[in-house]
Amino acid sequence: LVIELVDARIPLSSRNPDIDELGKNKYRLILMNKADLADKERTREWSAFFKEKGFFVVSLDARSKSGMKSITDIVMEACKEKIERDRKRGIKNRPVRAMVVGIPNVGKSTFINSYAGKACAKTGNKPGVTKGKQWIRLNKSVELLDTPGVLWPKFEDPVVGEHLAFTGAVRDEILDIEGLSYRLLELLQDLYPEAVNTRYKTDIRPEEELKGHEILERIGRKRGMLISGGEIDTERAAVNVLDEYRGGKLGRITLEPVGRPLK
Ligand code: G4P
Numbered sequence: 001l002v003i004e005l006v007d008a009r010i011p012l013s014s015r016n017p018d019i020d021e022l023g024k025n026k027y028r029l030i031l032m033n034k035a036d037l038a039d040k041e042r043t044r045e046w047s048a049f050f051k052e053k054g055f056f057v058v059s060l061d062a063r064s065k066s067g068m069k070s071i072t073d074i075v076m077e078a079c080k081e082k083i084e085r086d087r088k089r090g091i092k093n094r095p096v097r098a099m100v101v102g103i104p105n106v107g108k109s110t111f112i113n114s115y116a117g118k119a120c121a122k123t124g125n126k127p128g129v130t131k132g133k134q135w136i137r138l139n140k141s142v143e144l145l146d147t148p149g150v151l152w153p154k155f156e157d158p159v160v161g162e163h164l165a166f167t168g169a170v171r172d173e174i175l176d177i178e179g180l181s182y183r184l185l186e187l188l189q190d191l192y193p194e195a196v197n198t199r200y201k202t203d204i205r206p207e208e209e210l211k212g213h214e215i216l217e218r219i220g221r222k223r224g225m226l227i228s229g230g231e232i233d234t235e236r237a238a239v240n241v242l243d244e245y246r247g248g249k250l251g252r253i254t255l256e257p258v259g260r261p262l263k
Contacts (some may be wrong), residue, residue: 001027001079005102005111008038011046011164012256014103016151024123027078027099028055029071033107035059042254049258071115075142096142101149105169108148116144159262168246173229181238184214184245189215189254195250216227216241221245 002023007014011032030050035043038059047057056078060067076083079096086094102108116136135143153169154160164170166184188195189210197204202218204210210218213234220226220237227233244250256262 001029001096003029003031003075003098003100003111004107005031005033005062005100005108007103007167007169008032008035008046009167009254010051010163012262013160014106014167014169016089016103016153019101019151022211023089023101027082029074029078030055030057031111032057032059033061033062033111035062036061037248037252039252039254042257045258046254051135055099057185060111062107062114065114065117068115068117069136072142090246092138095137095140097145098142099145101147101151102163103151103153103169108150112144112146112148116146122233145172159260163262165185165186165243166245166255172242177242178213178216178238181216181241184212185215185219185241186212188245188250191257192251192253195253198249199244204243 004015004019004023026145028156032038032043032046032050043059050057056074058067058071058074082105083096086092089247095120100108102111103227105209116138134146136146137143153164161170162180162183165172165175165180167188185196189204189206196202196219200219200222202215202222204215204218216234216237217232218233219241220232223237223240225233225236225240
């Protein structure tokens with residue numbers, strides 16, 4: 001079984017579509033992770049979308065241990081056919097082997113820690129037998145590979161790169177923070193027109209059709225972020241906007257609605 005993590009806020013950009021080819025002969029469970037930061041309704045729509053493709057889907061906050069119990073049930077459900085086939089061939093109690101994959105920062109390690117919890121009794125951990133990868137026996141039914149598979153995002157598409165940057169999946173040192181904040185603010189105006197007003201009390205009216213830099217200036221002014229001479233400290237405002245978006249302070253926001261092409 002392949003357990004593929006995607007970021008529920010950007011279910012398109014946080015996937016590498018090659019996994020569909022690589023994992024085509026395996027059962028698939030898609031975990032829509034960071035669902036605590038995403039729009040519930042959008043997450044429901046995305047879950048339906050992935051189910052339609054024949055995948056099993058769970059939305060999740062990997063940091064919380066509470067959702068983990070149900071994962072094993074779904075793993076068993078996803079591999080039901082195989083378990084049944086084994087049973088018919090007289091093979092009993094052969095555990096399902098699962099591997100976690102996903103792009104960097106999507107929450108793979110967090111998930112493995114939450115899911116494996118204390119059940120870290122590794123199988124085959126005799127000296128000389130295992131070097132590197134190890135199977136963690138979770139219970140009598142499931143074994144999990146302790147090292148996640150890292151998938152590379154599809155950076156060739158600049159919009160994908162941008163969406164990964166909005167959510168913090170890409171290191172900020174390599175980014176133009178101000179430019180990025182403009183584009184995030186424009187996208188928010190489009191998808192969640194009240195989010196900025198609610199957070200920053202900016203009183204922006206839709207008919208003003210403000211550009212990203214103008215929205216950022218409004219925010220900087222409201223927050224009193226000034227440099228000498230009374231000018232707005234747009235760099236500080238940009239860092240603040242990105243931090244607050246990533247921390248969920250602008251609300252639960254999904255940047256990629258189902259059925260809408262990236263733009
Ligand atoms: P990775 O192995 O796929 O690279 O990701 P990792 O588990 O390291 O998780 C990346 C960051 O995402 C971590 O934050 C982790 O706490 C956070 N995270 C994972 N799952 C969830 C989730 O379901 N909801 C939320 N809100 N956060 C989640 P971190 O270590 O604190 O890094 P940073 O936030 O300081 O960048």
